[in-house]
Amino acid sequence: MVNDHRELRLFLHLAQTLNFGRTSLDCHVSPATLTRTVQRLEAGLGHQLFDRGPRGVSLTAEGHRFRAYAIEALGLWRTYREEHPDPAxxxxxxxxxxxxxxxxxxxxxxxxxxxxxxxxxxxxxxxxxxxxxxxxxxxxxxxxxxxxxxxxxxxxxxxxxxxVTELVFVTARDRADAGLDGPFVLPHRGLVREAADRWFRGRGVTPDVAAEPDGHEGLLTLVALGCGTGVVPRLVLDNSAVRDRLTVLPATPPPEPFPxxxxxxxxxxxxxxxxxxxxxxxx
Amino acid sequence: MVNDHRELRLFLHLAQTLNFGRTSLDCHVSPATLTRTVQRLEAGLGHQLFDRGPRGVSLTAEGHRFRAYAIEALGLWRTYREEHPDPAxxxxxxxxxxxxxxxxxxxxxxxxxxxxxxxxxxxxxxxxxxxxxxxxxxxxxxxxxxxxxxxxxxxxxxxxxxxVTELVFVTARDRADAGLDGPFVLPHRGLVREAADRWFRGRGVTPDVAAEPDGHEGLLTLVALGCGTGVVPRLVLDNSAVRDRLTVLPATPPPEPFPxxxxxxxxxxxxxxxxxxxxxxxx
DNA sequence: CTGTGTCTTTCATTTCACGCAACACCCCGC
DNA sequence: GCGGGGTGTTGCGTGAAATGAAAGACACAG
Missing domain, CATH: 3.40.190.10 (Periplasmic binding protein-like II)
Structure with missing residues (x-):
């Protein structure tokens, strides 16, 4: 039931984009699945629906006619569902x-x-x-x-x-002159830690790690206490309860953005x- | 694609017969498949389509509405296919x-x-x-x-x-008085032989087998030659080239019909x- | 309480669709 | 010519879904 309409939806999307990769992304299916879904359709109908040229994809005459059918069938289904929606x-x-x-x-x-x-x-x-x-x-x-x-x-x-937020180096406001040499407070593990490690490696330095707390919030608390310089997504800093006692240290190059x-x-x-x-x- | 329409077809047939067994037979699916196809439909729609009472099945209100949709959707599909049939x-x-x-x-x-x-x-x-x-x-x-x-x-x-044809005992016209005691010509194997064996066993006799040819046609030839009494589907006898030289012997009880x-x-x-x-x- | 006609469930099997990865192809810039 | 990015397709293993046979539930009749 529903499965069939998924095929029609894929077909219609592809008929509009005329681009397998784009439709594949938009509809959250792998390119292989999309290719084979279209192949299944074409085999079932006994007609080619798309012309796959090196310059791209285009609808065949049959493809246009089937598109009309698909729109109508899907509309019929949508109408029915609007009038009788699934309460679940x-x-x-x-x-x-x-x-x-x-x-x-x-x-x-x-x-x-x-x-x-x-x-x-x-x-x-x-x-x-x-x-x-x-x-x-x-x-x-x-x-x-x-x-x-x-x-x-x-x-x-x-x-x-x-x-997307940037990673920032942050330290206690009263230690702002310490720069990027002082001891560091880094997350124990996780994506931020990996990004920090990459940043240090890129500069060819081995950081002096003073603490490795578990969460970003706790990390900021340690930093506010003056334990060292921390690395956090700016989003975390901006929402921290202790942000007034912290200041951002500019770094070059800036660490990679954090999605x-x-x-x-x-x-x-x-x-x-x-x-x-x-x-x-x-x- | 096609699969979905199979579901609709099953549903429509069932909506007409209101009998799972009947639809199951007519549409060549097992009762289990039909039951689950309907369950799938109902689950997908979020609505009961049939009331299953002990006295039989009836369409619910939602069932009637869905039936209208199914007829329309299937009609749309049939129209499309009529205009664009699969050449294969x-x-x-x-x-x-x-x-x-x-x-x-x-x-x-x-x-x-x-x-x-x-x-x-x-x-x-x-x-x-x-x-x-x-x-x-x-x-x-x-x-x-x-x-x-x-x-x-x-x-x-x-x-x-x-x-369905009956199995008949047949013998050469000029030996018609031999009755059902004489030597028998039975197929070497196959359904007719099995049926004949059952018939003999049912009467508690062990036939005197004079020949066991391979095919029915050859069997009739042997019978026509007077080798004994044969057992064949009547259909075979009626289409035999030697039927003029043969005669049917009545038997009680008659052997089981042969589908x-x-x-x-x-x-x-x-x-x-x-x-x-x-x-x-x-x- | 057995038999009969329902529809449903359980179970093992087969079939199918999917994603991944590798591939073939084309076009472009050097 | 020859990599390189961007197409769409194919080989393959895996996991989910659909299937039929058979057993099960249920109501009802004799």
Whole structure:
């Protein structure tokens, strides 16, 4: 039932973009799947739908006719569904994991459209260490996570960047003259630590690490106490309760920007609720 | 694509018969599949479509509305397909196996509607021993077989009875007074032999077997030569070249009727051509 | 309480769709 | 000519989904 309409949707999107890669990205399917979906359609119909030229893709005559059919069929379906919606699609429960900072700084704006569209959905918000986000997601404890996303995700997860913040060096206001030599307070592990390590390595120095706390918030507390210079995403600094006692140290080159993403299990994108979350938090 | 329409077709058929068993038989799916297809539909829509009472099944209000949608959607699809038929569905090649007798007596009438509907399809007709029919089918040498069908088919095959003939005892006209005691000419193996054996066992006698030829036609020749009393489907007798020299001996109780079926591989029923053959040879 | 006609569930099997990765192809700039 | 980025496609292993056979639940009749 629904499956068939997914094929039609893919076809229609492709008929508009005339670009396999683009449709593949927009519709969250691998290029292979898209190719074979179209091949299945063409085989089932017994007609070529697209001309694949080296200059790109174009609709064949049959493709145009089938497009008309697909639009009509999908419209019929949409009409039916509007009049007889699935009551289950508008309710349910969604568990979202976010770091404390993401909670404060990003979630309100990020989730507002979804919240407005589906007010009956109960949102469970879990917070914790950024490093735990993906594990919680993978284990099925939560349905979505907002956190720094590593370049290589575990297989079954997909993510989309929802914000980019820079990494900044920060120290206690009364130690601002210490510069970038003094002892450092670095996260024990995680993406920020890796970025910091890369930055030091790029300058050919080995930092003097004075402390390695677990979370960004705790890190800032140590920095405010004068334990050393810290590295955090600016977003964390801006939302810190101790930001008045801290100051940013300019660094050249500046550390790499730090992307924060919304991450979900790929298979969940088929669930209507998750699909809605994904598209309503998108661009 | 096509899959979805199969679901709609099943639903519409069931909405008309209001009987799972009947629809299951007519549409060549197991009851389990039908049940779950409907369950899938209902789950996908989020609405009950049928009320299952002990007294039978009835459409719910949602069921009626969905039925209207299904009819419309299927009509849209049929219209599209009529205007843009799959050229591959009308051509191709079909290998049919049949016993000599089935060829002569049944195939013309059986295949006429199919032939009329798909004149471009090339029909390859293979003949041979009835016992070989299922083997040829299973090995993929032929696409369909017309022959006596055992009660238990090999897993991947399905059959439908297309004719029923009685088994008759037959002897040479000039030995008609020999009765049912004389020596017998029985097929060496196969369904007729099994039925004959059961008949003898039911009467508690052990037949005096004078010959065990391989095919029914050869058997009749031996009988005509006076070698003994034979057992054959009446259909074979009626189409025999030597029938003028033979006579039927009444037997009580008469041997069990002998069903002749059209048999195909189950998976082939999805191929449009085979599906057409199946439905056009049906009731 | 067995038999009969329903529809559903359990289970093992097969089939199918998917993503990943490798591939083929083309065009472009040097 | 020859890498390099950008197309779309194919080989392959895996995991989910659909299937049929058979057993099960349930109501009802004799």
């Amino acid at each position: 699609e508008l309710t349910g429960r969604l568990a979202v994991f976010a770091t404390v900072t993401a909670c404060q700084a990003l979630l309100p704006d990020l989730l507002a459209p979804f919240r407005a569209a589906h007010p009956q959905v109960r949102l469970d918000l879990r917070t914790g260490d950024a490093a735990a986000a993906l594990a919680r997601l993978d284990e099925g404890e939560v349905d979505a996570a907002v956190a720094g996303i590593p370049a290589r995700l575990p297989g079954p997860l997909v993510s989309r960047t929802v914000a 924060i993403g919304l991450c979900v299990r790929r298979t969940d994108l088929r669930r209507p609720l998750m699909s809605a979350l994904w598209s309503l938090t998108g661009p | 569905e009308l051509t191709g090649r079909l290998a049919v196996f049949a016993t000599v007798t089935a060829c002569q007596a049944l195939l013309p009438d059986l295949l006429a509607p199919f032939r009329a509907a798909h004149p471009q399809v090339r029909l390859d007709l293979r003949t041979g021993d009835a016992a070989a029919a299922l083997a040829r089918l299973d090995e993929g040498e032929v696409d369909a077989a017309v022959a006596g069908i055992p009660a238990r088919l090999p897993g991947p095959l399905v059959s439908r009875t297309v004719a 002749i079926g059209l048999c195909v591989r189950r998976t082939d029923l999805r191929r449009p051509l085979m599906s057409a053959l199946w439905s056009l040879t049906g009731p």
